[in-house]
Amino acid sequence: xxxxxxxxxxxxxxxxxxxxxxxxxxxxxxxxxxxxxxxxxxxxxxxxxxxxxxxxxxxxxxxxxxxxxxxxxxxxxxxxxxxxxxxxxxxxxxxxxxxxxxxxxxxxxxxxxxxxxxxxxxxxxxxxxxxxxxxxxxxxxxxxxxxxxxxxxxxxxxxxxxxxxxxxxxxxxxxxxxxxxxxxxxxxxxxxxxxxxxxxxxxxxxxxxxxxxxxxxxxxxxx
Amino acid sequence: xxxxxxxxxxxxxxxxxxxxxxxxxxxxxxxxxxxxxxxxxxxxxxxxxxxxxxxxxxxxxxxxxxxxxxxxxxxxxxxxxxxxxxxxxxxxxxxxxxxxxxxxxxxxxxxxxxxxxxxxxxxxxxxxxxxxxxxxxxxxxxxxxxxxxxxxxxxxxxxxxxxxxxxxxxxxxxxxxxxxxxxxxxxxxxxxxxxxxxxxxxxxxxxxxxxxxxxxxxxxxxxxxxxxxxxxxxxxxxxxxxx
Numbered sequence: 001x002x003x004x005x006x007x008x009x010x011x012x013x014x015x016x017x018x019x020x021x022x023x024x025x026x027x028x029x030x031x032x033x034x035x036x037x038x039x040x041x042x043x044x045x046x047x048x049x050x051x052x053x054x055x056x057x058x059x060x061x062x063x064x065x066x067x068x069x070x071x072x073x074x075x076x077x078x079x080x081x082x083x084x085x086x087x088x089x090x091x092x093x094x095x096x097x098x099x100x101x102x103x104x105x106x107x108x109x110x111x112x113x114x115x116x117x118x119x120x121x122x123x124x125x126x127x128x129x130x131x132x133x134x135x136x137x138x139x140x141x142x143x144x145x146x147x148x149x150x151x152x153x154x155x156x157x158x159x160x161x162x163x164x165x166x167x168x169x170x171x172x173x174x175x176x177x178x179x180x181x182x183x184x185x186x187x188x189x190x191x192x193x194x195x196x197x198x199x200x201x202x203x204x205x206x207x208x209x210x211x212x213x214x215x216x217x218x219x220x221x222x223x
Numbered sequence: 224x225x226x227x228x229x230x231x232x233x234x235x236x237x238x239x240x241x242x243x244x245x246x247x248x249x250x251x252x253x254x255x256x257x258x259x260x261x262x263x264x265x266x267x268x269x270x271x272x273x274x275x276x277x278x279x280x281x282x283x284x285x286x287x288x289x290x291x292x293x294x295x296x297x298x299x300x301x302x303x304x305x306x307x308x309x310x311x312x313x314x315x316x317x318x319x320x321x322x323x324x325x326x327x328x329x330x331x332x333x334x335x336x337x338x339x340x341x342x343x344x345x346x347x348x349x350x351x352x353x354x355x356x357x358x359x360x361x362x363x364x365x366x367x368x369x370x371x372x373x374x375x376x377x378x379x380x381x382x383x384x385x386x387x388x389x390x391x392x393x394x395x396x397x398x399x400x401x402x403x404x405x406x407x408x409x410x411x412x413x414x415x416x417x418x419x420x421x422x423x424x425x426x427x428x429x430x431x432x433x434x435x436x437x438x439x440x441x442x443x444x445x446x447x448x449x450x451x452x453x454x455x456x457x458x459x460x461x462x463x464x465x466x
Contacts (some may be wrong), residue, residue: 002344009341013327013334020329081323085384087291088325089342090315222293 006091010099015106017076024069024107031068032115035061040122047188054123055183062115062136063143063176066108070147071164073104074155083221093221094214097148101213104151105144112136131186131195138202139179145209146172152220175209178202240303242267242392242423243288248297250283257283261297263441267391270414270424275443281427282322284443285396288425289319301392315343318390320398324381328370332361332380335369336387343388355383359409374401382413393417395426414438 018024039057043049077083077100086096116136120129147168154164169176178201185195241264248261257280265271273281286292288299290310299306301313326335336352345351356362359379369377378401385393398410414424424438 005344006342009338013330013338016334017327017329076327080328081321081325082327084291084321084323085325085339086342088289088314088317088319089339090311091342092311 002091003095006089006095007099007102010086010096011102011106014073014100014103018103018107023072023076024104025110027072028065028069028108028111029114031065032061032111033118035065036115036119036122045123050123050125051184051187054119054125054187055180057123058115058119058183059139059176059179061119062108062112062139063172065111066140066143066147067165067168069107069111070104070143070151070168071154071161073100073148073151075160078155087221093218096221097152097214097217100152101144101148104148105141108140108144109137112140125187128183128186128188132183135179135182135186135199135202138199138206139175142175142202142206142209143172145206145213146175149213149217149220152217156220175202175205178205239267240300241265242269242302243425244298244300245288246298248284248287248299249295250280250287250292251295258287258294261443265392265423265425267421267423268418270418270426270438272438272440273425273427273443274429274440275427276445279443279445281443282396285319285321285394285425285427289317289394290314291319315388316391318385318388318393320378320382320385320393320395322396322400324369324377325384326369326377326380329368331366331368332356332372333365335380336365336384339384339387345388351387351389355387356380358386358413359383360405375403375406378402379406379409382410386413390417391422393422393424393426395424397427397429399428399430 036057039053039061043053074083077086087093089095116129116132120126120132125132147164150164150167150171154160154167157163178198182195182198182202185198243263243265245261245263248258249256250258257278261280261284263271273284275281283292287294288301288306290306290313293307302316304313304316306313326332327338330338333352333356336355337348340348340351352365353362356365359382361376361379361383364372364376364380369380372380378398382395382398385395393414395414399407402410414426417424
């Protein structure tokens with residue numbers, strides 16, 4: 001309870017604030033939907049082209065959109081000194097990390113609940129829907145894990161909106177590549193036997209990030 | 224947990240750990256030293272008022288004592304617990320009021336206080352929230368969002384937030400800023416209440432007059448303290464020490 005209670009409290013606080021401000025979900029949703037819609041007009045939707053291009057479109061939309069939201073994750077804590085308030089609580093610093101990470105994961109999953117059906121309809125890939133769900137969940141978990149850490153780092157810099165993508169993308173590239181490859185396989189562009197290897201790789205990346213990022217977070221927030 | 228005694232003398236007689244013991248504290252930002260070899264001791268039942276010019280390190284001292292800023296050198300013990308190694312346990316004893324209210328504008332006063340309570344894993348949360356709000360006179364505003372409150376009311380809620388877990392040690396950075404007379408009297412009763420029930424209070428102030436009638440005062444010179452008197456040592460800056 002001493003770990004889970006504060007983690008859930010922190011997540012619930014972010015959900016409550018999001019319900020009132022819509023700072024995270026709405027911008028990410030708009031960006032992601034716009035990207036998917038625009039690209040759907042950009043090429044001939046033959047099965048082969050869709051299998052080659054659509055996975056890239058999907059993850060560009062979600063990951064780039066996610067960065068817009070992640071930039072807000074710690075700015076609301078920093079702007080009013082609320083990170084100080086969190087640091088005064090008798091909890092370990094990684095409790096703060098996991099609470100914020102969980103909130104990011106929830107918000108991005110909400111975005112995907114809307115984006116994925118739109119993607120499936122526009123690109124006519126209903127057959128791959130069941131396989132896209134675990135890929136999306138694992139990738140989102142990784143994005144939230146890495147993004148929460150770099151959001152905490154970027155918020156202390158002057159150009160926080162610019163700094164976050166610069167810090168985030170080089171580290172997240174393996175995750176994004178694995179997500180694109182796994183999605184591509186599920187859409188039928190390559191051998192399906194390899195699909196689970198990429199999904200496994202996504203799970204490994206998540207596990208590594210969920211161990212390394214909290215440790216790095218503690219070092220970041222400690223003065 | 225601290226031993227709650229009625230007077231500092233009773234505590235001293237028992238030879239228990241001081242509420243706060245600082246030895247050789249140094250902190251610099253870049254090449255600018257802010258605190259230099261600061262040593263001090265605050266006993267249970269005592270109120271220490273720290274004054275000094277801007278840049279003397281008052282805020283840094285509060286932040287270091289609260290475990291928010293890591294010192295470059297020196298040791299800090301809170302009720303005998305080394306802050307560097309047992310910060311989580313020590314923070315349970317500490318309530319802190321900083322310059323910033325540490326409140327979320329988009330949440331109501333009640334939601335802010337409940338959130339703090341859940342971060343401290345407190346029981347009887349609703350009763351505690353109402354008791355703390357009562358103490359600072361903000362109970363009628365419990366349902367209002369913080370963004371609708373004036374600066375002074377935010378400060379009161381901020382103090383209520385710090386009192387929610389009934390801390391033994393209260394650290395306050397210029398708590399009187401923005402408070403009207405009524406709120407100042409509430410603040411005085413809070414400080415007296417914590418010290419009177421055997422707790423300890425450290426607060427920074429620009430006010431030359433004592434905030435409460437019986438506080439020990441310490442002056443931090445500009446450029447950081449080379450040394451500071453421990454409790455009981457004579458100092459020109461020690462005024463109104465508890466009898």
